[in-house]
Amino acid sequence: ERRAIGRAHSKLILMGEHAVVYGEPAIAVPFDAVHIEAEIQHLEGPVLFISDFFQGELEKMPKRMQGFVACIKAVCETLNQPIAHFRVQLKSTIPIGRGLGSSAAIAVALVKGLYSYFQKPLNRLQLQDFVDLAETFAHGNPSGIDREAITANHPIWFERQKPVETIRIEKTLHIVVADTGRVGDTHAAVSSVKALYSSNQDQTKATIEQLGQLTHQSRFALTSGRYDRLGLMLDQAHTLLQRLGVSDPGLDHYVQVSKEAGALGAKLTGSGRGGCMIALAPSLEKALKIERELEAIGAENTWYCQLTNEVIDY
């Protein structure tokens, strides 16, 4: 029986979320503790979509998932295949709407799965165009960092309209990721920063530029192994993100608890207002302690992410 699978890992933004929308740089890393598989299987009749969030015919998918519908249709049209006679099943451990790039990851897995099912070669540019299509529905004005980080197998330096660069870290990075369990709306968070920019331009512009400077400094800290300095930069970035209005008391509390448990620094990651937080730990042992403390205050989930220069193959 005809069947194919497309896979994608998730991502973490280390530095520069939101500011990246305004042309500042950002640093993101692949995060494969959570991932997704899209299985495409032959099935007569209209396209059937099966996932945790929707089960049914493609044509009946709710409006907020139209990006995925558009993506599937665009792939079939590009490959001259009928939009029928297959079933899509998503199996994912990436929590949705938590700043871990679930929507870009779903799109990547879908496109890879479909190309494999139709036995056609897929190049990176084609993949990215399809993901952009899906992301534009979901986010309005995506910077493109999610698309790049989801398809990268190493830490990246990202700036809008510029080629992506690989970052080589000096030594192993111990990161704790904690999920507040609360869904953050990327579209709403990006729009709120835009509104702030219009109403209070000078101050907002200054905050965004400071985030950009911190991202530059963080790159140096990463490549020179000065992780104590990097920790301070994470803290400063969190304060600046608070100023942009994209943190919330829950995330602030996670940051504080992580610090008390020995983190070198901590900040929200992704679009914020719910979603996830990252903490930089000085060692594996400390990372495990931070995880325990965050679970004790009710984190829905925590993960330990050990980052090296080893290529993550997906």
Ligand code: MEV
């Ligand atoms: C979302 O992962 C990152 C944001 O900067 C939005 C974007 O860059 O498209 C909040």
